[in-house]
Amino acid sequence: MPNMELKIEKIRNGTVIDHIPSGMALKVLKILDIDENVKTTLSIGIHVSSGKLGYKDIVKIEDRYLASKEIAKIALIAPNATVNKIKDYEVIEKYTVTPPSEIIGIVKCSNPACVTNAKEPISPEFYVISTNPIRIKCKYCEREMEGKDIIQNII
Amino acid sequence: MMLKGKDIISIKDLSEKEIFEIFEVAKEMVPIAKGRSLDLLKGKVLATLFFEPSTRTRFSFETAMYRLGGNVISFADPKLTSLSKGETLADTIRMVDSYSDVIVMRHSYEGAARLASKFAEHPVINAGDGAGQHPTQTLLDLFTIWSHIGKIKDLNVGLIGDLKYGRTVHSLAIALSNFGANLYLVSPKGLEMPDHILREIREKVKPKITDDMNSIIGDLDVLYVTRIQKERFPDISEYLKIAGSYRVDLALLEKAKKDMIIMHPLPRIDEIAPEVDYTPHAKYFEQAFNGVPVRMAILSLVLGVR
Numbered sequence: 455m456p457n458m459e460l461k462i463e464k465i466r467n468g469t470v471i472d473h474i475p476s477g478m479a480l481k482v483l484k485i486l487d488i489d490e491n492v493k494t495t496l497s498i499g500i501h502v503s504s505g506k507l508g509y510k511d512i513v514k515i516e517d518r519y520l521a522s523k524e525i526a527k528i529a530l531i532a533p534n535a536t537v538n539k540i541k542d543y544e545v546i547e548k549y550t551v552t553p554p555s556e557i558i559g560i561v562k563c564s565n566p567a568c569v570t571n572a573k574e575p576i577s578p579e580f581y582v583i584s585t586n587p588i589r590i591k592c593k594y595c596e597r598e599m600e601g602k603d604i605i606q607n608i609i
Numbered sequence: 610m611m612l613k614g615k616d617i618i619s620i621k622d623l624s625e626k627e628i629f630e631i632f633e634v635a636k637e638m639v640p641i642a643k644g645r646s647l648d649l650l651k652g653k654v655l656a657t658l659f660f661e662p663s664t665r666t667r668f669s670f671e672t673a674m675y676r677l678g679g680n681v682i683s684f685a686d687p688k689l690t691s692l693s694k695g696e697t698l699a700d701t702i703r704m705v706d707s708y709s710d711v712i713v714m715r716h717s718y719e720g721a722a723r724l725a726s727k728f729a730e731h732p733v734i735n736a737g738d739g740a741g742q743h744p745t746q747t748l749l750d751l752f753t754i755w756s757h758i759g760k761i762k763d764l765n766v767g768l769i770g771d772l773k774y775g776r777t778v779h780s781l782a783i784a785l786s787n788f789g790a791n792l793y794l795v796s797p798k799g800l801e802m803p804d805h806i807l808r809e810i811r812e813k814v815k816p817k818i819t820d821d822m823n824s825i826i827g828d829l830d831v832l833y834v835t836r837i838q839k840e841r842f843p844d845i846s847e848y849l850k851i852a853g854s855y856r857v858d859l860a861l862l863e864k865a866k867k868d869m870i871i872m873h874p875l876p877r878i879d880e881i882a883p884e885v886d887y888t889p890h891a892k893y894f895e896q897a898f899n900g901v902p903v904r905m906a907i908l909s910l911v912l913g914v915r
């Protein structure tokens with residue numbers, strides 16, 4: 455990937471999310487609550503050629519580090535992504551995102567009759583029953599969700 | 610005493626060992642359920658919370674409690690509770706839990722019983738949540754088979770009728786496959802077993818799937834008939850045609866094994882001809898009765914007196 459650096463500049467401080475499935479970068483921004491009110495510089499590469507995956511997306515966020523809960527969210531839509539913490543142009547920490555075995559309060563249940571969608575003092579909770587592709591199961595109504603269903607229901 | 614303090618929310622929460630423990634105790638409870646009362650649960654209070662009406666299930670839990678010498682509290686009409694004033698279910702449960710030793714609940718929200726079990730200190734028994742789980746029905750169905758035939762493994766069990774929307778038949782099918790029964794799934798087109806249930810069944814056994822009852826009736830040890838509801842059909846003539854071809858009558862039974870048993874969760878409409886009631890195959894009234902000893906067993910086990 456010799457041309458990569460020309461397309462997307464290195465950042466000094468911040469986070470690089472790499473190996474996002476091609477076309478999913480905007481979903482990653484959505485789950486990180488990055489919208490038109492963004493206050494940091496972003497670089498987004500969509501459909502970038504990559505030896506490993508064929509094509510991939512890449513997102514660089516300057517001056518922001520991600521909380522572990524945010525990294526877990528990314529795992530839901532980009533299970534092979536890597537998250538690099540950058541300081542002074544150097545990678546100081548590198549995570550591969552692994553979905554947690556349980557998901558609490560990140561996704562809402564797609565079953566409208568589920569008690570977690572009623573006004574009750576509980577968070578939606580899911581078991582992760584398979585990771586690639588990711589499939590989750592509501593602990594309350596036992597409905598299974600995957601793919602688009604999960605992405606559309608990210609809180 | 611494995612089950613002491615345990616919530617009974619989904620049949621999947623119970624191990625095979627726990628299910629057989631319930632069966633053994635239920636067997637002992639049969640004569641007591643028939644009228645020889647006991648004071649095993651004297652001084653204990655059961656709260657029955659039926660936010661959705663189900664007379665049969667509620668009667669059978671309340672009878673089970675009274676036969677064991679316990680007491681029952683319940684609300685006359687769920688519409689009159691503070692829930693209708695906007696109180697959360699969680700708060701209602703906290704309050705009722707402080708008055709009682711065990712809660713039986715039926716609610717239209719799926720997962721409502723699981724929620725209740727989070728907020729109650731005492732055991733919660735799910736008596737049906739939306740289109741979700743109804744574990745005590747599954748247990749009494751399994752108990753009826755087990756008490757008649759002595760085993761569940763390797764039996765040929767036919768599930769007939771509406772396998773798509775039937776509340777009870779999904780968890781029954783999964784439980785039967787866990788026990789190693791051979792499943793025959795017979796339903797009209799459009800009312801087949803949903804894929805996610807089939808996926809779970811296929812982890813254990815390979816079901817035979819057909820829409821023709823005549824072709825498999827001779828293989829069966831158990832014929833489990835479910836209701837086909839009029840509302841599922843756009844027009845009445847279609848319903849009548851389907852309902853007619855899935856009716857169990859004497860002619861069909863000529864091809865059945867002599868000791869095949871017929872079950873039905875009741876109430877039935879036209880699925881089983883009344884003439885069948887007088888054959889030795891008919892076990893559906895006994896199945897309904899078994900709701901009492903099975904629920905007596907569950908109540909006494911979760912309350913730790915057995």
Ligand SMILES: [Zn+2]
Nearest residue numbers: 563568592595
């Ligand atoms: Zn749910």
